[in-house]
Amino acid sequence: MHYKLSGRRDMEGQPQLELQINGHFNLVCQRCLGALAFDLDAAAVFILVPDESRMPQPEDERDDVEYIVADAPIDVRALIEDEVLLSLPLAPAHENVNCNDALSAAKEQKESPFKVLQGLKLNKD
Ligand SMILES: [Zn+2]
Structure with a gap:
């Protein structure tokens, strides 16, 4: 994983950090x-x-940025970890054509009538 953290000031002179992360995850x-x-x-x-006290009111916050109170050294590692977690899919899954589950789902459908019958029989006993 590579990351780049750069500092700059915006047009109003407010300091800001830009974080870029590139990585390959398994x-x-x-x-x-x-x-x-x-x-x-x-x-x-x-x-x-x-x-x-200088944090913007919720209605003044911009959606495309995050705000950090810089009253202590910034934990860059935590910053990067948070951003990676936010950017990774919550429930990663293959495209259908690549997913092994597409095959096993087809198999299960064929088997299911027998499973249902088995279940009924067991319930009667
Ligand atoms: Zn899959």
Whole structure:
């Protein structure tokens, strides 16, 4: 994984950080539990605010940036971890054609009538 963190000031002179993350992740498909390669390409802008009292009101917050109170050294590692977690899919899954589950789902459908019968018989006993 590669990341680039750069600092700059916006047009109003407010300091901000720009974080870019590129990486290749090996995820697990939530349908077939097979390996799933995922290329992450994420970017985020953080506006640094000197203290809590200078945080913008919710209605003034911009949607495309995040705000950080910079009253202590910034934990860059946590910043990157958060951004990676936000950018990864919550429930990663293969495209249907690549997913092993598409095959096993077809198989299960064929078997299901027998499973249902089995279940009925057991319930009667
Ligand atoms: Zn899959």
